Amino acid sequence: MTDMDPATLADLTALRRDFHAHPELGFEEERTSAIVAERLAAAGIEVTRGLGGTGVVGTLRRGSGNRAVLLRADMDALAMPEETGLDYASTVPGKMHACGHDGHTVMLLGAAEALAKDGEFFGTVHFVFQPAEEGRGGGAKMVADGFFEQFPVDAAYGLHNMPGLDLGVVAAVEGPQLASSDSWEVRFRGVGSHGAKPHQGRDAVTAAGVFLAQVHGIVAREVDPLEPAVISACALEAGSFQALNVIPDTVRIGGTARAYSTAVRDQLEEAIGRHARGVAAGYGIAAEYEFRRRIPPVVNAAEPVALAQDAVRKRMGEDLLRTAFPPSTAGDDFAEFGTRVPGAYVWLGMGETRVNGQHHNTNYDFNDACIPYGVAFWRAVVEEELA
Numbered sequence: 001m002t003d004m005d006p007a008t009l010a011d012l013t014a015l016r017r018d019f020h021a022h023p024e025l026g027f028e029e030e031r032t033s034a035i036v037a038e039r040l041a042a043a044g045i046e047v048t049r050g051l052g053g054t055g056v057v058g059t060l061r062r063g064s065g066n067r068a069v070l071l072r073a074d075m076d077a078l079a080m081p082e083e084t085g086l087d088y089a090s091t092v093p094g095k096m097h098a099c100g101h102d103g104h105t106v107m108l109l110g111a112a113e114a115l116a117k118d119g120e121f122f123g124t125v126h127f128v129f130q131p132a133e134e135g136r137g138g139g140a141k142m143v144a145d146g147f148f149e150q151f152p153v154d155a156a157y158g159l160h161n162m163p164g165l166d167l168g169v170v171a172a173v174e175g176p177q178l179a180s181s182d183s184w185e186v187r188f189r190g191v192g193s194h195g196a197k198p199h200q201g202r203d204a205v206t207a208a209g210v211f212l213a214q215v216h217g218i219v220a221r222e223v224d225p226l227e228p229a230v231i232s233a234c235a236l237e238a239g240s241f242q243a244l245n246v247i248p249d250t251v252r253i254g255g256t257a258r259a260y261s262t263a264v265r266d267q268l269e270e271a272i273g274r275h276a277r278g279v280a281a282g283y284g285i286a287a288e289y290e291f292r293r294r295i296p297p298v299v300n301a302a303e304p305v306a307l308a309q310d311a312v313r314k315r316m317g318e319d320l321l322r323t324a325f326p327p328s329t330a331g332d333d334f335a336e337f338g339t340r341v342p343g344a345y346v347w348l349g350m351g352e353t354r355v356n357g358q359h360h361n362t363n364y365d366f367n368d369a370c371i372p373y374g375v376a377f378w379r380a381v382v383e384e385e386l387a
Contacts, residue, residue: 001315001380002168004372012110012375013368017088019102020366023077023095026132027141029054032075032105036129039109043116045127048150052142057151058112058127062386065123068153069385070341071378072334073108074101074133083362084354099359100161100350103366105129107159107374114379123386126151128337135181135294139336148340155304157381158334158345161370163358165349168373170316171325172308172346178298179230179258180265181331182291186211186276190285192249201247205238207283208251211276215255218271223264230258230329231268258329260297269293296335304344311384316376330359348374 015035024032033054037047040058048057054075082089082096090096112127128147132138165171188208193201212233223229238251257272259265273289280287312321325347334345350370356363 002372002376004375008110009371012106012371016102016106016366016368016371019105020097021088021091023090023092023097025079025095026076026134026136026138027053029075029131033129033131036075036105036109040112040127043113045112045116051145051147052131052138054131055138055142056129059151060112060116060125060127061123062119063122065121065386067386068124068126068151069382070126070128070151070153070156070337071108071111071381072128072130072156072158072337073104074130074138075105076101076132076134076136076138078134078360080360081362084365086365096362097366098361098364099134100364100366101133103161103368103370103374104159107371108378110371110375111378114375115382119379119382121383121386125382125386126153133333137294137333139333143336143340153341155385156334156337156341156343157304157308158332158338158343159348159374159377160332160345161350161366162347163350163353165347167349167351167367167369169320169322169349170308170312170346170377171322171349172305172312172344173323173325174300174302174305176260176297176299176327177345178327178332178335179228179260179329180297181295182257182265182269182293183254184257184272184291185252185254185289186272187288188251188280188285189288190249190283193247195245195247198247201249202283202285203247204249204251204285205247207279207285208238208253211253211279214275214279215272218268218275222271223267227264228260228329229264229268230256231272232256258331260299260327295331295333296339298332298335298338298343298345300344301342304342307384308344308346308381311380312377314384315380316373320373346377348377
């Protein structure tokens with residue numbers, strides 16, 4: 001089932017490279033979504049545009065089946081330069097497809113076209129082309145715009161390429177796959193003073209240093225060691241290198257927090273704030289704290305995972321299935337769909353990576369040899385789900 005007509009593969013490869021050369025950031029995918037909508041319509045698939053701004057949903061119905069499923073691909077690129085030197089490298093400075101969403105889009109589109117042509121299923125498939133996965137909240141925006149009211153579904157499926165996993169292998173695993181992705185920010189407000197007279201002020205810089213030492217100990221000393229979690233400080237603003245004799249009155253620190261469970265997510269939010277306020281109190285200054293919940297964890301449900309595994313076994317081959325694979329502390333707002341209905345998020349092996357070609361690297365490129373496998377997986381899931 002992983003065989004693909006050479007002309008079809010050439011067409012989808014050319015389209016993928018076209019998307020790669022014309023990357024668009026979250027909620028800016030005007031060109032990409034227009035091409036997707038045009039091809040869906042040409043295949044005879046009902047097209048809905050506008051959910052999440054630039055989102056596209058293609059709907060295909062067959063027979064009398066009353067079950068409906070959604071298949072989701074993300075379309076957006078990243079705000080970073082490309083250094084691959086490829087003939088089809090990004091033509092837009094400061095933007096590139098460094099995570100393979102160009103490939104995700106093409107594989108789902110190819111599957112939609114194939115299923116519209118000769119798919120054997122009974123029910124409804126919603127092909128969801130989502131904007132703004134890379135931290136801009138596209139999944140949440142599609143839901144807020146009424147996705148589930150307009151397209152009620154019984155299950156949700158997502159797919160992401162994985163460099164280093166054997167080419168074409170599908171890893172479908174029950175349980176946590178991706179962590180929650182939240183942001184936090186602390187502002188320490190003290191009293192500025194001359195650097196030679198610190199006693200005349202309240203030093204927010206020293207307080208911030210103590211806080212940084214403490215906050216990175218939360219996971220090691222407060223979280224159950226059997227519960228994975230991450231806290232990282234990633235941004236720091238204070239003072240001026242043009243005024244190195246001035247202790248500033250304000251220090252701003254921000255970072256990320258990751259967890260696989262709601263309980264640990266809540267624990268991280270409470271602990272970061274507690275440490276910030278405790279340090280501030282010790283130094284006689286104020287602390288302002290904000291924890292922004294961005295993306296829930298992706299936790300695969302048993303039933304759709306089992307179905308995806310069966311689909312691979314029966315229609316792609318046992319040798320292309322992995323039922324064990326380590327979770328990632330990255331995040332993906334597929335969770336906005338997979339927390340509302342039973343969901344399964346799988347990894348598709350991309351084979352050996354380019355040198356320094358992991359996700360979000362300036363030398364990353366999607367492997368077009370994956371396309372037939374991704375199309376085959378999507379088709380297999382639909383024909384297994386809606387048999």
